[in-house]
Amino acid sequence: MGFPGTWMTESESVVYRVVPKCACSTIGQIMYYSDHGQFFDGDIHDAQSGLHKWALEGSQQPIAHNVQTHKSYAFTCVRNPYTRILSSFFDKICGIQRNGSRYRGNMVPMLVYKYGVEVGGDDGKQEFDQIASFRRFLLFARDTIRWRRPMDPDIHWSAMSGHVSTFISNGGQYDNIFWTETFNDGMQKVVDAIDTPHQVDLETVPRFNESEGHGPKRQHPVEDYFDDLSMHMVYEIYKRDFDLFKYDFENPANKMPTGEIDLDEVHAKLGA
Template sequence: MGFPGTWMTESESVVYRVVPKCACSTIGQIMYYSDHGEFFDGDIHDAQAGMHKWSMDDSQPVITANVKNHKSYAFTCVRNPYTRILSSFFDKICGIQRNGKRYRGNLVPLLIQKYGIEVGDPENGFEFDQIKSFRRFLLFARDTIRWRRPMEPDIHWSAMSGHISTFIVNGGTYDHIFWTEAFNDGMQTVLDNIDTAHSVDLTTIPRFNESEGHGPKRAHPVEDYFDDLSMHLVYEIYKKDFNLFKYDFENPGNKMPTGEVDLAEVHAKLGE
């Protein structure tokens, strides 16, 4: 199995387990900058050099040797499940992707046909009933995760705990897990624990949101999208995420965590 979704600086100063929709573009660029003194020109997900990634064959033995021996500081970043699934909907389902097309080709037509979802389009300013469509998308997301129908679950809405567990199960150990909602504090802790060729000032680093501007803007507060049934579906999908990363299931409007992440608990429960 190895360490899918794992990135490491070329200098091996730090190891990061990517969790989609959790500031991964910004984190990747910070890692790249810390080695090279400049940002990658483009989307960091497209970088094929200047950084080790599990998806690149040459990087796999280097990452494996580092992670199994815990040679470098290792971390990941999480996000409130309510805002993460909403972000996935607006970016991947409603948005036009970097290549100018819809995400995963026939996915959106499938959702329109099977679940009655509307997504709008750039020509009409993405006018559609966001709340109704999002709740139908939630049914689809639950179906993919629970029954793997009508397709396998997508990495952008599969549970964070699933991504994070592969690193532990295959022999990795996290030194830090922080929240996107307190990004600067969490990322600063990482930087304080590693030696970098180039110093990073988080107050001046831009936020690299590669999905921004390609789809509709969220028209309502987060809590408006989640009625009782929606909350039930979200809890069914993300129960471990709420519990392990200390997010507030009872109040979709509260994006902030309610307690500290217990690394020992995460390793025990996700390492089984």
């Protein structure tokens, strides 16, 4: 199994377990900058050098050795499940991707046909009922996660706890898990805890939101997208995320965490 989704600076100053839709573009660019004194020119997910990634064959041995010996500070970042699944919908389902095509080829046409999801036309810019369409997508996301039909769940809407757990179950240990909602505070703790070739000033780091502009703008407050049935489905899919990362299931309007993350609890429950 190894350590899928794990990135590490070439200087081995820090190790990061990527959780999709949780500021991963910005975090990756900060890591890249901390080694090279400049940001990667393009989407950091496309970088084939300058940063160790588990997906790159030459990086696997150094990452595995580092993680298993807990040589470097290791962290990840999480996000409110309500806003994360909404972001996935607007970016991956309604949006046109960097390559000018729909995400995952025929997935969106299948969603339109089987689930009645609307996505704003061929260019994603036409008016449509965002709330009704999102709730239909939520049915699809639940089906992929619960029954792996009509396809396996996508990394962008599979539970955060699943991403976080692979790192632990293969011998890794987190020093910090922080929230996207308090990004600067959380990332500052990481920066303060590590020694890097180049100093990082978080106040001057741009936000590398690579999904920005892919899809239509959200027209309603977060809570409007979730009725009782939608909330029930979200809880069914993400119960562990709400519980472990201390988010408020009862109130979709409250994106902020309600308590501190207990790292011991996370390691115990996700490493079992």
